[in-house]
Amino acid sequence: MKFNTKVIHGGQHHDPSTGAVMPPVYQTSTFVQSSPGQPIGDYEYSRASNPTRTALENALASIENGTKGLAFSSGLAATDCVLRSFKAGDEVIAMDDLYGGTYRMFTRIYKDSGIKFHFVDMNDLEKFKSLINENTKLVWVETPTNPLMKLADIEAIAKITKEKKLLFAVDNTFATPYLQKPLDLGADIVMHSATKYLGGHSDVIAGALIVKDEALGEQLHFQQFATGATLGPQDSFLVLRGIKTLHLRVQRHCENGAKVTEFLNNHPKVKTVYYPGLESHPFHEIAKKQMKNGFGGMVSFTFESGKKEDAISFLEKLQVFTLAESLGGVESLANHPALMTHASIPEDKRKEIGITDDLVRLSVGVEDIDDLIEDLKQALQ
Ligand code: P1T
16 A cells, blocks of 8 residues: 555554444543453453554554554653663663753653663764663654754664664654655654644644564553553544645645745845755755655744844744744744743753754745745745
């Protein structure tokens, strides 16, 4: 089955009890048993599994070419589930540019429990290799990264993690499986903030993990079941509905993202535009190699003046773009990473990796491109 068919039919079955074409929202916490320990069907209790969530999880596995999908109550809950596999003394090597909440979890929750974290630019493979030792257990990357749109060569990293027997997880939130399939490139775990492009309509908080290895899938499912951060039936339904138009939406996000990039790149008030589709982007060759169909709808940029006030005034003037955290919905959003999504990263660390006070991040939506460009033009004036 091709991807555009999988988003609609992958892992889906008509409802066996009614023939309903779309999965019903099974708004129930529990399921009847005929005798103690003998449920009459496949389900016992919705923390363990629920038919609407199963429908979503099957779709997730299908579109990422995995064997098992798991749906969580948020993207961070999905990340937390992976991290729970490790203990004090274990080491994790992570990309140096990450969503602020992921960085906060690593440094303020897990570091305090004795896990050691190294943050490194994964494009420096020699440096990455030099950090691997007998305690290293997990490699974690986002690609493209939030908010600087750095890339990591998934295939090259997977070659090293396989050789060293490390678990390799890729946060595929920015790319989506329409553009990039980390499991096919050698990663062990794909993570999503399904709040973003998978849901696609800014109306749900959700997360996902997808794996190829069945034993790993069972282990993660046990951890999720035993700790409880599962996605409810109504939210599972919303994410599944979003996935059915993922290919159409992301295609338009890519078209609009490329046009917004071109406009910004030629604007005298704009200094640097970060977009993997730009030929001048330092990781454009990696993007071409591992991203198919386009380069996404996320664009970040800085101001020629370098002034925080210019970024703030631009953000306050926007009328079609909405100033808000999050991304990946049909509507265009704008964000100031240093004051909003990445404020939990200490200032010196932000400066070190390039999240400056004049950096703006745009989630380019699927509106008419003329209206988006007009809006940017007036706000930059
Ligand atoms: O918000 P939540 O569903 O828990 O997902 C966390 C998360 C994980 N990974 C990436 C790459 C993300 O962008 C996010 C959430 N990001 C935002 C809310 C944001 O505006 O960047």
